[in-house]
């Protein structure tokens with residue numbers, strides 16, 4: 001069985017080497033879709049009975065590890081020196097340094113890496129993160145999927 005939880009957040013970014021508009025500072029209303037696989041828990045009387053994982057718990061973990069960190073932050077490639085320097089000049093600015101250029105593909109992959117250890121098999125139901133889909137706009141998204 002697979003379940004998917006969607007969360008949204010706002011963040012700024014730029015793609016420094018982009019040949020067109022995306023090299024300028026701008027922002028998106030990102031949407032993050034987290035797909036988990038596992039067996040449906042069969043535990044009469046348990047709060048998770050009949051679920052792969054409670055959607056509320058999926059959300060709480062995604063907020064803690066991604067959304068609360070990236071929401072209203074500027075996501076910046078750590079080697080984008082002019083921008084890193086500019087953001088450092090702003091006291092208390094919420095900036096997230098990324099080891100990669102913050103494209104939809106790289107952000108989806110980064111989120112997958114960060115979340116893979118988070119969704120653990122607490123009920124012995126083989127819970128696993130299968131896919132992180134990151135929408136940069138309603139028309140553009142990237143999927144980071146667990147390798148076969």
Ligand SMILES: Nc1nc2c(c(=O)[nH]1)N=C([C@H](O)[C@H](O)COP(=O)(O)OP(=O)(O)OP(=O)(O)O)CN2
Pocket residue numbers: 015022028102103104105136137138139140
């Ligand atoms: N493969 C990728 N291509 C692009 C990325 C990316 O992350 N991966 N990012 C951008 C820009 O950052 C921008 O967010 C996308 O802009 P755009 O192509 O204009 O997308 P829209 O949905 O706004 O386009 P409409 O034409 O208005 O639908 C660029 N490319």
Ligand SMILES: [Zn+2]
Pocket residue numbers: 013022026027028136
């Ligand atoms: Zn963009």
